Every structure is written in structure tokens, then in C-alpha cells.
Amino acid sequence: MIDIPWDFTVIPSYFPRFYGAAWLTLQITVLGILLGLVLGLITALMRISRSKIIQGPALFYIWIIRGTPLLLQLFIIYFGLVEFVDIPRLTSAVIGLGVHNGAYMAEIFRGAIQSIDRGQKEAAYSLGMTKTKAMRRIILPQAFKRSVPPLGNQFIIALKDSSLASAVSVRELLLTARQIGSSTMMMLEMFVVVGVYYLLMTSVLTVLVGKLEKRLKVSDRRS
Amino acid sequence: MIQVKKLNKWFGKLHVLKDVDISVKEKEVVVIIGASGSGKSTLLRCINFLERAQKGQIFIEGKEVKPKGKDLHLIRQDVGMVFQHFNLFPHKTVLQNVIEGPTQVKKMPMSQAKELGHELLKKVGLEDKANSYPSMISGGQKQRVAIARALAMQPKVLLFDEPTSALDPELVGEVLVVMDDLAKEGMTMVVVTHEMWFAKEAADRVIYMDAGRIIEEGTPEKIFSKPENERTQAFLKQIL
Ligand SMILES: Nc1ncnc2c1ncn2[C@@H]1O[C@H](COP(=O)(O)OP(=O)(O)OP(=O)(O)O)[C@@H](O)[C@H]1O
Numbered sequence: 287m288i289d290i291p292w293d294f295t296v297i298p299s300y301f302p303r304f305y306g307a308a309w310l311t312l313q314i315t316v317l318g319i320l321l322g323l324v325l326g327l328i329t330a331l332m333r334i335s336r337s338k339i340i341q342g343p344a345l346f347y348i349w350i351i352r353g354t355p356l357l358l359q360l361f362i363i364y365f366g367l368v369e370f371v372d373i374p375r376l377t378s379a380v381i382g383l384g385v386h387n388g389a390y391m392a393e394i395f396r397g398a399i400q401s402i403d404r405g406q407k408e409a410a411y412s413l414g415m416t417k418t419k420a421m422r423r424i425i426l427p428q429a430f431k432r433s434v435p436p437l438g439n440q441f442i443i444a445l446k447d448s449s450l451a452s453a454v455s456v457r458e459l460l461l462t463a464r465q466i467g468s469s470t471m472m473m474l475e476m477f478v479v480v481g482v483y484y485l486l487m488t489s490v491l492t493v494l495v496g497k498l499e500k501r502l503k504v505s506d507r508r509s
Numbered sequence: 510m511i512q513v514k515k516l517n518k519w520f521g522k523l524h525v526l527k528d529v530d531i532s533v534k535e536k537e538v539v540v541i542i543g544a545s546g547s548g549k550s551t552l553l554r555c556i557n558f559l560e561r562a563q564k565g566q567i568f569i570e571g572k573e574v575k576p577k578g579k580d581l582h583l584i585r586q587d588v589g590m591v592f593q594h595f596n597l598f599p600h601k602t603v604l605q606n607v608i609e610g611p612t613q614v615k616k617m618p619m620s621q622a623k624e625l626g627h628e629l630l631k632k633v634g635l636e637d638k639a640n641s642y643p644s645m646i647s648g649g650q651k652q653r654v655a656i657a658r659a660l661a662m663q664p665k666v667l668l669f670d671e672p673t674s675a676l677d678p679e680l681v682g683e684v685l686v687v688m689d690d691l692a693k694e695g696m697t698m699v700v701v702t703h704e705m706w707f708a709k710e711a712a713d714r715v716i717y718m719d720a721g722r723i724i725e726e727g728t729p730e731k732i733f734s735k736p737e738n739e740r741t742q743a744f745l746k747q748i749l
Pocket residue numbers: 520523525543544545546547548549550551552
């Protein structure tokens with residue numbers, strides 16, 4: 287018999303050891319996404335402003351974030367914040383992931399806002415609404431609906447990207463796998479375990495977003 | 510009610526409105542006709558300040574409206590608009606569409622707005638559709654909702670930009686009847702349309718536009734039966 291160095295039969299018994307790490311991954315992801323949504327919406331609104339002074343910072347932010355690797359951004363925030371300002375590592379990972387996702391979500395929101403037929407804005411104006419009111423009551427509700435599919439996609443990317451927090455010593459799934467793996471000499475097995483965790487979480491997320499999409503039924507396109 | 514003096518509008522180098530003068534009296538119904546691209550929509554949009562004319566003056570109730578003013582939204586409360594493609598809010602029900610203006614802009618209490626909304630929907634014959642979404646009703650019904658929505662702001666004047674031209678022929682009548690009723694009630698209206706029935710039935714005055722200018726105006730009888738300008742004659746021959 288060939289001696290296989292791997293023992294996948296141990297996998298089920300190791301699952302519980304990752305509960306805490308999975309919880310941490312979930313926290314980084316959810317908080318990162320929430321921060322990203324807020325930053326994304328603000329940036330999108332700045333981006334579509336007619337004033338160059340308001341547009342400028344938004345463009346700059348998107349340019350920087352999309353032009354550099356997330357891992358580098360995490361390092362910069364980690365060494366910039368954790369070392370000097372002494373904030374918790376988890377927080378710095380959340381900020382890193384949030385700031386990163388904000389730039390991508392800004393583009394999603396901007397695309398959705400600009401895809402709304404201009405007749406909608408004109409109808410709102412013709413009722414006497416101000417720009418702000420028209421945006422809040424008429425444009426944004428429709429734009430949010432249209433953002434759901436691409437946002438869902440971005441959420442899944444964010445969930446997977448949270449694994450990069452392992453590089454800045456946050457004991458989420460991936461780092462935990464490396465630690466348990468090296469102490470038990472079962473590296474590959476532990477990677478398979480966290481792989482299953484990620485798959486489970488992304489699958490649940492996909493189903494949830496799909497359900498939301500259906501509920502919002504993007505049927506009422508044009509009126 | 511509305512006076513437009515020497516209005517000029519350019520899109521880039523394209524001179525779309527050339528020294529347009531119009532005045533609309535209270536309770537008057539003015540129909541604007543003219544070939545595609547002659548500037549009819551642009552004129553209405555300038556009156557409602559959805560577009561800004563570069564030159565000329567617009568007076569509403571004797572007061573000049575300066576396009577720079579931050580109070581454009583206040584002016585627009587008095588100038589309703591009905592669009593070719595309805596532009597109903599798809600995320601709101603029929604009733605919510607109608608009461609959006611009064612509740613959000615005029616701060617009318619919800620109960621009062623709903624009462625007004627139902628009343629207006631009844632007037633356009635759509636009481637039973639109050640809780641439908643725009644995607645669930647026909648084009649003719651959509652346009653009647655749009656009219657009710659504009660009326661809900663109790664505007665001093667209503668502008669219509671080809672309100673029936675996006676409709677299937679069999680749905681045109683129901684919208685024109687509603688508009689005709691409004692005209693008979695004394696609503697001040699400026700209507701871009703090529704529906705001769707409406708023009709003859711409801712218009713006090715018909716204006717013919719060509720290439721950004723007003724070429725001829727007069728009573729429907731005069732314009733339709735003995736137009737003076739040869740371009741008006743040629744145009745009418747085409748559409749009649
Ligand atoms: N936003 C715009 N930018 C540039 N050109 C425009 C714009 N809107 C209209 N135009 C041009 O201005 C001219 C007048 O257009 P307008 O829509 O007012 O004509 P119209 O009389 O309403 O025509 P139609 O019967 O086709 O609706 C046309 O040549 C049109 O191409």
C-alpha cells in the first residue's frame with residue numbers, strides 16, 4: 287500500500303475548532319461591508335456632483351483604492367494605525383476592508399443612479415421637489431434596487447478578501463488554519479476545512495442575495 | 510398667466526428656439542403643433558425650467574422668473590407637466606404617485622392627501638387602480654395617473670408634451686377625454702399634440718412652430734381651414 291501523507295478522515299473532527307475563527311471572519315466581513323456601503327454611497331453622491339471640488343476627493347479615493355492591491359492597503363492601515371495609534375488589529379482589518387470596498391461600491395451605486403431614466407428626475411422636479419428630495423425619494427430607492435445584484439457579488443468578494451486579514455495577524459479562518467495546520471502537521475487538511483467554511487458562507491450569502499433580489503422584483507423597469 | 514419674451518435656446522451650436530414670444534392667459538388652452546425637431550418640447554421644458562434658455566424672459570403671473578434663482582422648485586409647484594413617456598414612479602403605487610407631490614412638497618397631512626388622491630383618481634376614472642403599481646396598468650391608464658399626479662399639486666398651469674403619442678391608438682381617446690374635461694373646467698393648459706380632435710374641441714389658440722420659430726397662430730378654425738403661411742399649409746397637409 288502506498289503511504290499517503292494526508293488524512294482527510296480527521297477533517298470532520300476539526301470543524302468545531304474553527305467556530306471562533308469563522309465568527310471573526312463573519313464579523314470582519316459584515317462590518318467591512320457596512321462601512322463600505324456608507325463610504326460607497328457618500329462617494330457615489332460626491333462623484334456625480336457637478337462641482338469639481340466635491341468630485342475631486344471622490345475620484346482620488348477611487349483611483350487610489352482601485353489602483354493598488356488590497357493586501358498593500360491592509361499593510362498600510364495596519365502599520366499606520368495599529369503601530370502608531372494603537373487600535374485593535376480587528377478594527378484595522380475592518381477599516382481596511384471597508385475603505386477598499388467603499389471604492390467599488392461607490393462605482394456600483396453611481397452606475398445604478400445614472401441608469402435611472404432621467405424622466406424620473408424631471409417628473410420629480412416638475413412636482414416642485416428640490417434636487418435633494420428628488421434624489422432621496424425618487425432616484426435612490428430605485429437605484430438601490432438595481433444595485434442589489436452587483437452588490438451581492440461585491441459582498442462575496444469581500445467575504446473572500448477578508449482572508450487577507452490573516453496577513454495582519456487577525457486570527458480569522460485562514461490564519462487559524464495555518465496555525466493549527468503547522469502545529470498538527472496537517473496543513474492541507476486544515477486548508478480543506480476552511481475551504482468548506484468559505485464555501486458554506488458564500489453559498490448562504492448567494493442564496494440570501496438571490497432571495498432579496500426576488501423580493502424587490504426588479505420587474506418594474508419603466509413607467 | 511405666462512408670458513415668454515424673445516426666448517432663445519441653443520444646444521451647443523444648434524439654435525433651437527429663435528425669439529419665441531408666447532403669452533397664455535388664465536383658463537386659456539393653447540395647442541402647439543409643428544414638425545419633429547421644431548423645438549416644441551424644448552419650449553415647454555424651458556417654461557418649466559427643465560432646460561435653461563440662454564436669452565429671453567419668462568414671466569409667470571407677471572413676475573419674471575430668473576433661471577438662476579434657487580427657488581426654481583417653488584415655481585415648478587405652480588407649473589405642472591405631463592410627459593410623453595408618463596414618467597410615473599415605478600416603486601410607488603398609483604395612489605402614492607399621486608400624493609407624492611402634496612405630501613412631500615406641500616407637506617399636506619397624509620389623510621388629507623389620500624382623500625385628494627382618491628378624488629383625483631376618480632376624476633380620471635382610475636379609482637379602482639389606487640393600489641396597483643404602474644407596471645400593472647396600461648399606457649392610457651398610466652398617462653391618466655400622470656395627469657392626476659400633476660393635478661394633485663393644484664398647479665396654475667399644466668404643460669403637456671405629446672401626452673398621447675406613445676400610446677396605442679385605441680388608448681388615445683381615454684386620455685384626450687380627460688384633458689378635454691380639464692379644459693372645460695377652466696384649467697390653463699399648453700399642449701403639444703397633433704391630435705386634431707383635441708385641438709378643434711378644446712383649443713382657444715393653435716400655434717404652429719417651424720425650425721424654432723412661431724410661424725403662425727390663431728384660432729383652430731383659422732389655422733386648420735385657412736392657414737396663411739405656406740409652411741403651415743404644407744405641414745397640415747402631411748398630418749391631416
Ligand atoms: N438635450 C439636447 N441636447 C442637444 N440637442 C437637443 C437636446 N434636446 C433637443 N435637442 C435638439 O433640439 C431640436 C428641437 O428638439 P425638440 O425636442 O424640442 O423638438 P420637438 O419639436 O419636440 O420634436 P418632436 O416632435 O420630435 O418631439 C432638435 O433638433 C433636437 O435634436
